[in-house]
Amino acid sequence: DIQMTQSPSSLSASVGDRVTITCRASQTIGSYLHWYQQKPGKAPKFLIYAASSLQSGVPSRFSGSGSGTVFTLTISSLQPEDFATYYCQQSYNTPLTFGGGTKVEIK
Amino acid sequence: QVQLVQSGAELKNPGASVKVSCKASGYTFTSYTMHWVRQAPGQRLEWMGWINAGNGDTRFSQKFQTRITITRDTSATTVYMELSSLRSEDTAVYYCARDLGRVELVADYWGQGTLVTVSS
Numbered sequence: 082d083i084q085m086t087q088s089p090s091s092l093s094a095s096v097g098d099r100v101t102i103t104c105r106a107s108q109t110i111g112s113y114l115h116w117y118q119q120k121p122g123k124a125p126k127f128l129i130y131a132a133s134s135l136q137s138g139v140p141s142r143f144s145g146s147g148s149g150t151v152f153t154l155t156i157s158s159l160q161p162e163d164f165a166t167y168y169c170q171q172s173y174n175t176p177l178t179f180g181g182g183t184k185v186e187i188k
Numbered sequence: 189q190v191q192l193v194q195s196g197a198e199l200k201n202p203g204a205s206v207k208v209s210c211k212a213s214g215y216t217f218t219s220y221t222m223h224w225v226r227q228a229p230g231q232r233l234e235w236m237g238w239i240n241a242g243n244g245d246t247r248f249s250q251k252f253q254t255r256i257t258i259t260r261d262t263s264a265t266t267v268y269m270e271l272s273s274l275r276s277e278d279t280a281v282y283y284c285a286r287d288l289g290r291v292e293l294v295a296d297y298w299g300q301g302t303l304v305t306v307s308s
Contacts, residue, residue, distance in 0.1 A: 115294045117233075124283055124298035125233065136296065168233055172293035176249040177223075177235035 083107050083171050087180035093188040100156040102183045104147075104169035113173040114152045116145055119182075120165045128167075129154065159185070190214040192284050192299035199305045205272040208302045210284030217265040218242040221287035223295050224258060224269045228280040238287065239267060274306045 084107035094100050104114065112132040117125035127136050129145040132152055142157045156163055164187055169180040195209040210222065224236040237248035239258040246258050257270040267284055282302045285295030 113293075124301055125285075125295075126298075127288075127294070127296045130288065130294060170233070170294065175235075175247060175293070176251070177293055179233040179235070181232045 082176055083110065083173060083178050085169055085171055085178050085180040087167075087169060087183050089183060090181060091184040091186060093186045094159050095188045096159055096161060098159045098188075100159050100163075100185060102154045102167055102185075104152045104154070104180050106150045106152075106171055106173075108173075109149045110171045110173035112148050113171055114145075114147065115170045115172065116154050117168045117170065118163075118165045119168065125168065156185075161187075190286065190297045192286060192297055194282075194284060194299040194302045197303040197305070199307065200274050201308055202275055202306055204274050204306075205270055206274060206304050207268055207270040208282050208284075208304070210267045210269070210299050212241075212265045212267065212286070215286075217260075218262055220289070221291050222258075222260070222267045223285045223287060224256075224282065225285055225295070226280040226282045227301075228277070231280075234280075236269070236282075238291070238293075240291065241267065242290075271304075274304075276306050278304065279306045280304060 086105045088103045114132045116129040119125045133145045144155050166182045166184045191213045193211045221238050221240050223238045239246045241260050255272045260267045284299040286297040288294050288296045
């Protein structure tokens with residue numbers, strides 16, 4: 082199985098800050114990497130497809146980059162509604178696997 | 189608009205089975221694959237398997253291969269996930285999630301989740 086490792090596991094930031102989350106795959110996965118946002122008690126929300134394609138309706142302050150084994154999710158200017166846990170997921174092969182999550186908290 | 193509405197919370201004894209339903213609406217049911225993903229308390233998301241709602245083909249994580257059944261009822265636009273031989277470690281929120289396409293292996297819409305608690 083492909084192992085997905087996210088860093089950091091949590092971070093504290095202020096509204097307006099630029100935030101970067103890293104996701105590493107245990108083997109190369111091309112651009113088969115996707116990002117989700119999850120708020121407490123809610124289902125995940127799909128943010129970014131294929132490493133860098135923003136889903137319809139997702140604010141442009143979110144962006145993704147990377148290929149191979151290292152990927153990043155960046156929030157250019159953190160907003161109050163962005164405080165949540167973010168997960169990466171690979172679709173290079175099955176079983177589909179997710180990262181351990183990065184919890185973005187208010188400083 | 190796409191909606192996935194799941195059945196309610198379940199409390200099961202160890203060794204029992206649970207069947208969770210996912211009613212889909214707002215799109216052509218048979219044109220998309222549906223995934224099942226679970227999340228134990230405080231844990232990461234864990235993919236369990238998918239079903240091609242058009243032809244009924246399924247694919248499972250090896251971890252659940254012997255215990256999981258995923259079916260669909262096209263007339264009811266509903267997908268079902270049954271997990272057998274439950275143990276305490278199966279306590280989790282179970283989500284159905286629609287694939288972005290036929291088999292893109294990424295989920296764009298999610299159900300609200302169904303809490304399954306396994307306890308005697």
